[in-house]
Amino acid sequence: MEKKPLEGIKVVGFTWYVAGPQTTKTLAACGAEVISIEGRTRVDPQRTTGPYKDGESGVDRSGDFNQYNAGKMSIALNLADPKGIEIAKKLVSRADVVVENYAGGVMKRMGLGYEDLRKVKPDIIMLSACMQGQTGPHADHPGTGYQLTALSGFYYITGWPGEEPSPPDGPYPDYIVPRFSVLAILAALDYRRRTGKGQYLDLSQYENAIHFLSPLILDNVVNQRVATRVGNSSPYAAPHGVYRCRSENRWCGISVATDEEWKIMCWLMSETEWVQEERFSTLEGRKANKSELDMLMEEWTMERSPGEITNMLRRFNMPVRRLERGEVELAEDAEFAERAAVAMPHGAYSCKSEDRWCAIVVQTDEEWQSFCRVIGNPEWTKDAKFSTLKSRQENEEEMDRLIGEWTINFSAEEVMTRMQEAGVAAGILETGQDLMDKDAQLKYRGLFEELDHPEIGKYRAAGTAFKLSKSLTQLKSAPTLGEHNEYILKELLGMSDEEVVQLVIEGAVE
Template sequence: MADDFLKGIDWDTFNFTTASQEVLKRLAEPTGKFFLGHSKAELLEGAVKRHIQLCPVATTKDILESVQLAARQFWVEIEHPELGTTITYPGPFTKASETPPRISRRAPLIGEHNQEIFQQETGTPGQAETSPGKLKEKSQRQNPKKKPLEGIKVADFCWMVAGPIISKTLADYGAEVIKIEGRSRPDMWRTTVAKGDTPGVNLNSAFNQCNAGKLSVALNLAHPKGVEVARKFVARADIVIENMAGGVMKRMGLGYEELKKVKPDIIMLSTCLQGQTGPYANQPAMGFHVSALSGFCHITDWPDGEPEDLGVYTDYVAPYYSAAAILSALDYRRRTGRGQYFDMSQHEISVHVMAPLILDYEVNQRVAMRMGNRCDDAAPHGAYRCRGQDRWCAIAVFSDEEWRSFCRVIGNPGWVKKSKFRTLSARKENEDELDQLVEAWTINHSAEEVMTMLQAAGVAAGVVETPEDQVARDPQLKHRRFFREVDFPGYGKYLAPVGAHSLLSKTDYELRPGPLLGEHNDYVYKDILGLSSEEIASLSNEEVIS
């Protein structure tokens, strides 16, 4: 039971960012005591039942023992010939109604398929004379300015980061994306990190970055007629994307089975914390919950530190898996005329990034722990202080050849010849001393000088950049015109990163601003959906559109 202090707080108006340290301490004491009295599994079970955004800081062992992953049959068993046993691997990163991915074989041993490949290359009976799957480029040559996804229409029911980046990626390559949000419940990302101290739903550069190039309509999905209008968007769409909590779209009458009745060949993708099925499917969460549940927080910090919040790392990883799934569905529909449904678990996608550490536990029973900036396969490996205020350069030396190159760059001082630094294993045993000696050299140079000298010698090195470095000084980003000026209405002009990270050789990239809330109501409802002025007025009066 909560104490009187907790009960006396008005949680609807309480602001953690402005609360005093004394108040925060009083909050932490009973909360910490409660957590210490329960296991991670018990806390998760309680959170799921109460729809609370709480996730455990999972270890690799926890991930392999996950009830949710087992219920979704995520893992696959693969025989490993050298180990002579069956290994549990992360399974496909999505569930798909038509073309589910499958893992047909384990990773190959070194040179395992030499004979098979050499026979194919030298020509065997029945070998195809032409390369299969080569795309014809005639139409592209006729219209070199046409974007790859031009003509594709997307109904976007996404909010925050992980979902909007999927549809933004499609918009970057030419798709028409209509963002559907409510004026009374707009995308929450609009309300954070506003310009200066002025609050407003149209003053957030982070929202603009996640939604650049989209159209926006204001639609009240809590109203039955709002759902009817949403179906009109689906009827003329190729793709529907949503990242609400598991089951929300279905409960609104906008699940895949309902939408198929409106558009039989629709492609729909749902992405949320733990997928649409399983005992934990309906739990709401944010990106940092996925980072915790997927093991990233547990391995982040110094060896003697506690797990560290990694932020919404997975929000910027998962979307590109989803975009790839959608592209595969477009190709499948082009060939067969059939749409399909993707059930994407952001947790399952993120587990793939942790796969080497999960397999290490599966095979060797080693639970991955925090190790700061160090790496088992490299030394030196870390961020080293350089000349100037808070300037650092990251350095990684893996092979003996790289070590010799590193030694030449720093002038072959006497200490590099000592036996304690001669081999990787020796350097790992004396890594604290090694780091001090490396930093004694880097501190006399700027971070840019360290990076340039080491890169020229074939040693991996990079400046630990600030946002100012990236915008104003990074020569590679300047060369690729990564930052370009965009005029966001209500916000003004500013430099924004381009969205299409792989620049196309035949199509110019156009950086467009994100939309104001409901900015395109008139155009979309009249010109695209074909609603009459009377229909629009009636829906406005009923607060269906605004």
């Protein structure tokens, strides 16, 4: 189990944002050596995009960068400098695979196109994955995965009938493309093993995304039907939808120590007049009126979810915690404990509970019977209006309302568990917290691996979606920018200290 399956494979990545980085991350998780060529003059915009660790910005603190670059080494080169290009080529000459996802034509213009790279490594496998491919009239049209989600048809088929289209979550093709990319690279490696030939793979993210629409494309070709958005409905199941569930109590820990912090707090709460009152303007005043202040604070927090409050406070570097267990949890928190004597307001305040949802799907009559049993066989389920799939679909709105009246009494976890135990498909619409901390199955599989990052310390990133019975896949931390400059130049390329210093002085190594 100790050996990783792709050990020995060397990959050089010229990647940014998500699609390219996730491609090389999968290869790294499977044991390939991945060197990511970055730069300080031209920083991967993902490094300068939040969320940041603890809300504090910095090139080594971006959550999604650290997620999608786990397991790689980083060298910072200036690719506008010929010496930077020379080092990049040296790294390619010892590599098996090059992955890049810059805009169409960029690598070629830098002198790093396939024809250039095969001169330094004749059997190199190079994969380019730009938005719309390296050829054609739109090859170099600028954009990101968000725009591509619209272009490739997913906006149009997401949302409610008769309403404006809704964007799916995030840059959707970025979730699709890395899978196709790794598949193509591994297949090309197999071909190279058999024949000795490398090759160039020109992958278009647009085309990859269309593969996820195939049946709808054929429907248009054959039946001239243009697929549109249908909400959450399905022709094969009823009930089929998402139902609101009861939420648990939530708290937020807030601590205001200095008058500056109090001013910010006042600003955030300025719709309530009491914060301007003089008796609250000093720490002494706030402490003297503690119980009144806490009550008023809670009136404000009760109107907001913990997420809203943490977002608001964190923007101003105010200490804030989302809590599951109220005061008990706050007492265990070192930062809050330290502030306890010098801060007011200071404590755990309960918040508005959040949206919690569970999807439920009933496909067969047997499942419908089980479903009715779980919800306690209320009178309405005996109505002929709901006895068949067809009649349930005809009365979907009424049925969904009645189901919602039941689900609201239970937590999303309870709804899912009760339904699944009775053989009815149901699942929580999971948040980041659910995925990482609550979902028992993902925990069991260990999808999120704990890593140790030189700057931000412990964090977690998702490993491979597949488990191999006889070999190991495992991540390492994402690199800080240029973390492996020395190691790569000296140990891998055999340069001397003097040479490296010279390159840094000249600015080729950043």
